[in-house]
Amino acid sequence: MSTTTNGRSYxxxxxxxxxxxxLTRQMVGSLAACVHCGQCTDSCHYVLSNPGDPxxxxxxxxxxxxxxxxxxxxxxxKVFPKWVKAGTVQxxxxxxxxxxxxxxxxxxxxxxxxxxPMGVDLATFxxxxxxxxxxxxxxxxGVEYVAKEQWEIGNQMGVLKEDYIETIEWQEEELQDEMExxxxxxxxDKVNSEIVYVINPREIKHDPRSVLDAAKIFYMAGADYTMxxxxxxxxxxxxxxxxxxLGGAVAGRVYDKVEELNGKKLVISECGHGYRSxxxxxxxxxxxxxxxxxxxxxxxxxKYIKEGKIKVDKTKNPGSYTFHDSCNNARSxxxxxxxxxxxxxxxxxxxEMYPNRAENYCCTGGGGAMSMAEYRPSxxxxxKVKADQLSATGTKxxxxxxxxxxxxxxxLIGHYKLGMDVTQLxxxxxxxxxVDEKIEENRKIHSxxxxxxxxx
Amino acid sequence: xxxxxxxxxxxxxxxxLVFMATVYFxxxxxxxxxxxAKERQPATGMGDTNPKKGARYSVxxxxxxxxxxxxxxxxxxxxxxxxxxxxxxxxxxxSFIIPYGPGLLKSAGLVSLIQLLTGAACIIxxxxxxxxxxxxxxxxxxxxxxxxxxxxxxxxxxxxFMAAPNNISSGEGVMLAYFMLTAFxxxxxxxSKISHYLYxxxxxTYLGRHFGRRGVYPLKRTPA
Ligand code: SF4
Ligand code: SF4
Numbered sequence: 001m002s003t004t005t006n007g008r009s010y011x012x013x014x015x016x017x018x019x020x021x022x023l024t025r026q027m028v029g030s031l032a033a034c035v036h037c038g039q040c041t042d043s044c045h046y047v048l049s050n051p052g053d054p055x056x057x058x059x060x061x062x063x064x065x066x067x068x069x070x071x072x073x074x075x076x077x078k079v080f081p082k083w084v085k086a087g088t089v090q091x092x093x094x095x096x097x098x099x100x101x102x103x104x105x106x107x108x109x110x111x112x113x114x115x116x117p118m119g120v121d122l123a124t125f126x127x128x129x130x131x132x133x134x135x136x137x138x139x140x141x142g143v144e145y146v147a148k149e150q151w152e153i154g155n156q157m158g159v160l161k162e163d164y165i166e167t168i169e170w171q172e173e174e175l176q177d178e179m180e181x182x183x184x185x186x187x188x189d190k191v192n193s194e195i196v197y198v199i200n201p202r203e204i205k206h207d208p209r210s211v212l213d214a215a216k217i218f219y220m221a222g223a224d225y226t227m228x229x230x231x232x233x234x235x236x237x238x239x240x241x242x243x244x245x246l247g248g249a250v251a252g253r254v255y256d257k258v259e260e261l262n263g264k265k266l267v268i269s270e271c272g273h274g275y276r277s278x279x280x281x282x283x284x285x286x287x288x289x290x291x292x293x294x295x296x297x298x299x300x301x302x303k304y305i306k307e308g309k310i311k312v313d314k315t316k317n318p319g320s321y322t323f324h325d326s327c328n329n330a331r332s333x334x335x336x337x338x339x340x341x342x343x344x345x346x347x348x349x350x351x352e353m354y355p356n357r358a359e360n361y362c363c364t365g366g367g368g369a370m371s372m373a374e375y376r377p378s379x380x381x382x383x384k385v386k387a388d389q390l391s392a393t394g395t396k397x398x399x400x401x402x403x404x405x406x407x408x409x410x411x412l413i414g415h416y417k418l419g420m421d422v423t424q425l426x427x428x429x430x431x432x433x434x435v436d437e438k439i440e441e442n443r444k445i446h447s448x449x450x451x452x453x454x455x456x
Numbered sequence: 457x458x459x460x461x462x463x464x465x466x467x468x469x470x471x472x473l474v475f476m477a478t479v480y481f482x483x484x485x486x487x488x489x490x491x492x493a494k495e496r497q498p499a500t501g502m503g504d505t506n507p508k509k510g511a512r513y514s515v516x517x518x519x520x521x522x523x524x525x526x527x528x529x530x531x532x533x534x535x536x537x538x539x540x541x542x543x544x545x546x547x548x549x550x551s552f553i554i555p556y557g558p559g560l561l562k563s564a565g566l567v568s569l570i571q572l573l574t575g576a577a578c579i580i581x582x583x584x585x586x587x588x589x590x591x592x593x594x595x596x597x598x599x600x601x602x603x604x605x606x607x608x609x610x611x612x613x614x615x616x617f618m619a620a621p622n623n624i625s626s627g628e629g630v631m632l633a634y635f636m637l638t639a640f641x642x643x644x645x646x647x648s649k650i651s652h653y654l655y656x657x658x659x660x661t662y663l664g665r666h667f668g669r670r671g672v673y674p675l676k677r678t679p680a
Contacts, residue, residue: 024493026662032487033655036597039526039533047593054596063597075486076647084649085599114667114675115526117518117537118652119659280670283496290498334501334671354680358672359525 011136012089016072018135022128023073030120031069034059040122043115045361046105049384056105056382058112062122064101065129095138102129103140104375107367108240109327114358131242139241142371147237150250155233157201167204168227171212178212179219179435181442186215189261190226195300196263197227198234198254198278200271200403207403213430214269217301220433221309225267231257234268235403236277239328240368244285251282258292266294270424272326272402273366276333296335298401301429302342312346312432320349321428322393324409325360326402334358339401342425346432351393361386363400365408380415383408387416397421399428461628464635465555472642479646480654487658501671510668514660523675536580543577544609546570547616551638554622554631561622574616581610605648612637 004013023031036059041047046056054060063085070077070086077086089095108123116122133139134147149158165188172186187193197218203210218225231253238247258266268275275296283290304310323343329335336357344350353360364383369375390398390413398409398420409422499506505513513523521527527534550570553560561567585606588594615634624631645651667673 023490025487025490025658026493026666028487028490029655029659029662033652033659035649035652036594036599036602038591038594038597041593042529043526052592054593057593057597059597060593080601080647083600083604085601113663114672115524117524117527118656119514119663121663279500280497283498284494287496289496294498331672332670334505334667336676337502352678355525355677357677358675359677 008088008090009092009095011092011095011138014136015089015095015132016068018132019068019128020073022131023069026121027125027128028069028073030122030125031066032074033118034062034066034116034120035118037117040112040116040120043111045107045109045111045364045385046382049382058106058122061101061105062120062125064098065125092138095133095136098129099133099138099140102126102133103143103368103372104378107327107362107364107369109362109366110331111327111359111362114331127239127242129242130240131244134241134243140372140374142373143237143241143368146368146371147241147243147246150233150237151246154230154250154253155201156235156237157205159201159204161229164204164232165229167208168211171208171215174212175215175219178216179442180439180446181219182446184215184219186211187226189229192262193224193226194264195223195225195267196258196261196265197225197267197269197297198232198274199227199269200235200274201233202235202403202407203269207406210269210424210426213426214297216430216433216435217304217310217426220435220438221304223304223309226261226263228254228257228261231255234274234278235271236274236282237368238285239273239277239281240371247277247281247285248287251278252286252288254278255282255286255288255290264292266292267297267300268294269297270401270426271404272328273404275335276328280333296329296338296401298335298339298342298425301425302338302345305342305345305429310429311434312429313434314346314348314432316432317347317428319347319397320351320395321347321397321399322351322353322390322395323356324353324363324390324398324400324405325357326400326405327360327362327366329401330360331358335401339399339425342429343399346425346428347399349395351395353389353393353398355389361389363402363405363408364412365404370404370407370411380412383412383415387412387418390420391416391418395420397423399423399425401425457624458628461624461631461635464632464639465551468635468639469551469555469642472639476642476646480651483646483651483654487655492662495666495669497669499669499671503671505668505671505674507665507668510666510673511661511664513674514664514667515657517660536583539573539576540580540584543573543580543613543616546573547577547613547638550574550616550620551635554619554635558622561620567620567622570620571617574613574620578610578613578617581606581613585610599649601648605644605650608637608641608644609650612641 040058044058050056067087071088076084106126110123113121146156150156168186176182176184236250268278364386369379406422413420517523521534588598618630619634
């Protein structure tokens with residue numbers, strides 16, 4: 001390990017120096033205002049699932065970052081370091097230890113934030129600390145890999161353009177088959193569309209059914225929409241690794257493409273961190289004011305039903321359902337009511353989960369945790385409170401509006417043998433669609449066309 | 457009244473107050489020099505809130521124990537918090553009443569109220585000291601400043617309780633201790649976590665504006 005003249009490793013020195021550039025007044029307030037009252041302790045799923053281990057307490061974790069702030073940027077810590085628990089990082093090993101806390105013991109879910117009487121927002125400065133570490137190359141391997149994919153290929157799962165287009169074409173064929181309409185399309189790069197629809201690469205790689213379901217809904221609604229061939233990934237690893245530059249670049253690609261296509265509205269498929277990144281944080285990271293409208297596909301689907309553009313039949317979705325609020329949707333974007341309204345229109349038996357909405361527990365796979373294999377055992381152990389919360393609903397299916405939560409919940413449901421399924425609203429809405437009339441109409445058109453061709 | 461008591465209850469307090477105000481001024485200036493993160497995102501949520509509403513809710517949340525799970529689920533902790541802070545108000549008030557409006561303390565009712573609040577706050581202080589030492593979570597997050605500040609406040613409450621009748625017929629010891637402690641308290645506070653109330657309006661307003669814009673504050677929930 002190479003060191004600076006003061007004996008500190010170069011990386012540690014860089015982390016300290018860069019902290020000063022990254023701190024905002026909001027963060028400084030959060031770093032200075034904690035009174036160590038402990039009110040936030042029980043709000044964290046890590047604490048609740050690991051009783052007796054105070055190192056999971058939000059204030060304890062926050063203090064691992066706060067000590068640096070106190071020592072290097074707050075004069076109380078400069079004058080009386082021990083008195084206010086100010087401290088520093090000296091070696092790369094110290095940074096590795098910090099990495100295990102900021103990545104491995106916190107999903108940046110913000111549940112402690114809404115439970116702190118002082119308004120301390122740990123998740124925001126925890127993200128900043130992640131960014132400082134990533135900047136000097138200290139991060140979980142999975143985080144490094146995914147961030148690299150997003151920088152280099154333009155989406156976080158390394159989906160190549162040809163694979164993306166091929167999958168859309170495949171789903172277009174499925175759509176044509178299901179709707180019995182050879183003219184049904186999933187348009188790509190159509191200019192001047194009302195809607196530009198962006199998705200999570202997981203939909204291309206692992207869940208193409210969601211692309212088809214969304215296409216069916218757009219088809220039935222007669223929507224004027226397109227999917228972009230570039231800038232289609234609305235997820236953003238910049239939110240997880242604390243890299244504002246990556247965040248701005250990824251969101252910027254989406255915005256640029258919408259502008260290039262002259263789209264009127266950006267519709268973001270169901271993904272908590274994607275929605276937060278593209279709808280909320282992206283303009284801040286990209287330092288760009290967005291000139292077009294954008295909304296979650298949940299809102300779009302709800303509007304279609306309310307405006308009578310699509311008809312749904314809730315009896316097509318039998319069984320019991322509960323709803324899991326993604327942290328990013330609920331605690332950072334206020335998307336809590338529309339999903340419930342939509343859900344109650346497409347299923348009969350909806351049972352609320354407690355606590356819910358902005359007070360819901362994290363799926364425990366948030367903050368990029370699903371990409372950090374080294375923390376999986378601890379993540380699943382810390383999912384106990386979520387597992388209890390799910391099983392208390394007595395339902396068979398948990399619905400969520402987030403691809404990341406689908407994975408996080410599926411993993412913990414398997415681990416705790418809860419025997420539940422996980423699905424998204426797009427799947428339920430598509431399943432509940434009343435399509436018979438339309439298919440009948442398509443058949444008539446098709447047979448008329450066939451007879452016309454035969455007559456020629 | 458001896459010269460020492462007069463000095464302690466007047467000049468010393470004034471010097472300490474000026475000192476505290478100066479340090480606070482510097483502290484706020486330092487704080488305001490940090491750049492405010494700009495929010496560019498278009499508003500989210502149901503459209504039933506905005507940054508102003510969010511900020512009002514956020515600042516007022518302290519008086520709405522039902523609005524925060526951490527206080528809702530622990531009503532006793534919340535009650536303690538309220539009494540403890542009312543004790544602070546009473547003890548501070550007393551440090552002004554004795555030198556500048558001693559006539560007010562002829563009211564037995566006011567003396568009893570101050571004693572009730574400072575006495576209760578003192579008992580809560582003792583409870584909090586025990587909790588901070590014995591509860592492993594509290595111990596893990598506590599700094600020497602946290603412990604010292606709590607002991608200091610608890611001791612100060614005890615002396616405020618004894619000083620409230622403003623009676624020096626049986627000696628000035630209690631009054632002297634109360635005013636000396638108050639002066640020390642005023643000098644120490646800006647360097648300690650007790651100065652949290654300086655940040656409170658800022659942190660809560662920033663968070664409230666942020667969550668108001670995002671449609672998160674005021675929180676919505678369906679109770680169990
Ligand atoms: S609730 Fe807030 S002030 Fe209290 S310990 Fe937690 S972060 Fe600090
Ligand atoms: S942000 Fe969430 S995971 Fe992190 S400490 Fe707070 S409650 Fe725990």
